[in-house]
C-alpha cells in the first residue's frame with residue numbers, strides 16, 4: 016500500500032478556505048485525485064456540500080448509487096475524523112481495505128481486531144494529530160461508555176468532522192434489516208451535539224425514513240432522494256410451473272453467460288446447498304453461503320467470490336448488505352423474495368459498475384403460497400397476541416403482494432418496481448429492458464398459463480405448506496421447521512461480531528416477549544439466532560432435522576397425485592377419444608417422480624411432478640401410451656387410443672422451448688404453450704437452451720431420451736452424494 020498525500024488545498028483566510036473546501040471544483044479534484052472518477056454521480060455533491068457546511072443530511076440513493084462517497088470525500092476535504100457506523104464487520108473490512116489500497120488512512124474497530132491493532136488505533140486517536148481520516152465502528156461500540164467518552168474527547172478537541180450512519184434503515188423496525196443495536200445511536204446527538212449527521216440508506220419506505228430522522232434526532236436535515244431506476248439492469252421473471260426443469264434452466268442460463276460473476280438467492284439453506292452442488296456438478300464454479308455455515312466458512316466463500324476464485328454464490332439473504340463487487344452480471348432469485356424492498360436490494364447487487372446486467376426471478380406458485388404462509392404465521396396471534404401483531408402480519412403480506420404483482424401482473428416490471436417506491440414513471444422509461452416490455456405477447460401467454468396452473472392448485476388444495484409451528488414456539492423442531500421455510504435476517508451474530516443483538520433477540524424469544532412493534536424481519540432474525548443457538552447445543556438434533564426437512568410426506572404425495580389426476584382429466588378432454596384410468600395412471604406417474612427424486616428431497620421431487628404435469632399438457636395419445644405402457648398388465652388400467660397419430664413417438668419428440676432471450680424481440684406466434692419462445696437467443700447459445708434432451712422429462716419409450724435421463728440421473732445421484740458428504744463434513 017502506498018500512502019497518497021492529501022491534495023494540497025488553498026490556504027487563503029479561514030472563511031474563504033471553508034467555502035473553497037465546499038466548492039465543486041475542490042471536491043471534484045479530490046474525487047479525481049483519490050478515486051479516479053471524473054465527476055460526482057447523482058446527488059453525491061449535494062450531500063457532501065451539506066455535511067461540510069455542518070448540516071445534517073438524509074441521503075436516499077439506490078443500491079450501488081455511491082453513498083459511501085458522500086462520507087469518504089468529506090473525510091478528505093476536512094482535517095479531523097469521520098466516524099462511520101456500519102452494521103457488518105465484513106462491510107467495514109471491505110471498505111477499509113479498499114480505502115487503504117488508495118492510500119487513504121482508514122481503519123475500523125471491531126472484535127475481530129487483535130488487541131495490538133486496537134491499541135494502535137486508540138493511540139492514534141489520542142495523539143495530537145490523528146492520522147486516521149475515517150474510522151468505521153459497529154453500533155454496539157458506540158453504545159459502550161468507554162468508547163463514547165473517547166469520542167467525546169475527540170469531539171471536544173474539535174476533531175470529529177462528521178458522523179455517517181451507513182445502512183441507516185437498520186435503525187427502524189419497519190425496515191427490512193432492523194438491528195436492535197442501531198437504536199442506541201440516538202445517544203450520539205446528545206453527546207456530540209454539533210457534529211453533522213449523515214444518514215445513508217437505499218430503503219425507500221417513507222415510514223422508515225421518518226423513523227431514521229427521528230431516531231437519530233436529526234435537525235432539519237437536507238433530504239436527498241435519488242431515482243431508484245437502475246437502467247442497466249434487465250428485469251425478467253421465469254415461471255417455474257411452466258418450465259420443464261427450473262434447475263436446468265438456471266444452470267443453462269448461468270452457463271450461457273460464460274464465466275461471469277453471479278449471485279443466486281434461495282429461501283432455504285438446504286436449497287442453497289443442493290443447488291450449489293448441482294451447479295458445481297454441471298461445471299459452474301460456485302459455492303453456497305448461508306447463516307448455517309460457520310464464520311470461517313462464510314468468510315472463505317466471500318473471499319473466494321470477491322477474488323473471483325468462484326464465480327457464483329448460491330446464498331440466502333445472509334449474503335447481504337454491503338457486498339461491493341461491481342461486476343456482478345446476474346442476480347437470480349430462485350425463490351420469490353419477501354418484499355419489493357428486499358428484491359430491489361438483492362437484485363441491485365447486479366451491475367454496480369453500471370454495465371448491462373440482469374435480474375432473473377424464478378416464480379413458483381408454491382413458493383408464493385409458502386411465503387404467504389410464513390408471513391401470516393410470523394405475525395400470528397400467540398399468548399402475547401395483540402392487534403399490532405396482526406397488523407404487522409398484514410403489513411408483511413401487503414409488502415409481499417407487491418412482489419407477487421411484480422411476477423403475476425402484466426405490464427412493465429421496471430415501472431412496477433419504481434411505482435412501489437412511489438416514483439411515477441411511464442413505461443417508455445424502460446426502453447424494453449424488461450421481459451414484459453421486450454416480449455409482451457410471450458409474457459402475456461405465460462401469465463395466462465400460470466393462471467391455469469394456479470387455478471388447478473387451488474382447486475386441488477395442493478398447498479405444499481406443512482408448517483404448523485407458530486413463531487412464539489421455542490421448541491427447536493418447530494423453530495427450525497418455520498425457519499427452514501422462512502427468510503433469513505441479513506447476517507448472523509458472527510457477522511455482527513461484537514453485537515449484543517444476538518443475546519437480545521434470544522432473550523426476547525425465550526421470555527416470549529415479542530414486542531408488538533417488531534416486524535417480521537426482526538422475528539425472522541430472532542428465529543434464526545435462536546435456531547443457531549439451538550444447533551450449537553444440539554448437533555444430533557440438527558442431523559435428525561436435516562433428514563426430516565427434506566422428507567416427502569404422504570400428504571405431499573397425495574397432493575401430487577391429485578395434481579396429476581387433474582392433469583390427466585384435462586388430457587382426456589383434450590384428446591377426445593382417449594380413455595385412461597386416471598387414478599392408476601396418476602399414481603403411476605407420481606410413483607415415478609417419487610422413485611426418481613424422492614430421496615433427493617422435496618424440491619427435486621416437486622420439480623419432477625411439475626415437469627410431468629407440463630408434459631401431460633402437450634403429450635399426444637401415443638406418447639401417453641408409451642409412457643404408461645409399463646404399468647403392470649395386472650393393474651386395473653387401460654389405455655386405448657383411437658386417435659390417429661401421424662408421427663411415431665420417435666419422430667415426434669417432446670420439445671421444451673429454449674430460455675427466454677432478453678435480446679430477441681417478441682415472437683409470440685412461435686409460442687408453443689411453455690414459457691419460452693423458440694427464437695434463436697443471442698445471449699443463450701442454442702446448445703445450452705433447455706430443449707436440449709438433457710432437460711426433458713422422463714419418457715421411457717424413447718431410448719435416446721431414456722439414456723440422456725439416465726446420465727442425468729447418475730449425475731444427480733453423484734450430486735446428491737456430494738451434497739450429503741459436504742453436509743456431513745460441515746456437521747462434523
Ligand SMILES: Nc1ncnc2c1ncn2[C@@H]1O[C@H](COP(=O)(O)OP(=O)(O)OP(=O)(O)O)[C@@H](O)[C@H]1O
Pocket residue numbers: 052053054055056059076077078079080081082083084216217337338339341367
Ligand atoms: N462518482 C462516481 N463515479 C463513478 N463511480 C462511483 C462514483 N461514486 C461511487 N462510485 C462507485 O460505485 C460503486 C458503488 O458505490 P457504493 O458502494 O458507495 O454504493 P452504495 O450506494 O453504498 O450501495 P449499497 O446500497 O449497495 O451499499 C463503488 O464501486 C464506488 O466506487
Ligand SMILES: [Mg+2]
Pocket residue numbers: 082083181337
Ligand atoms: Mg453502501
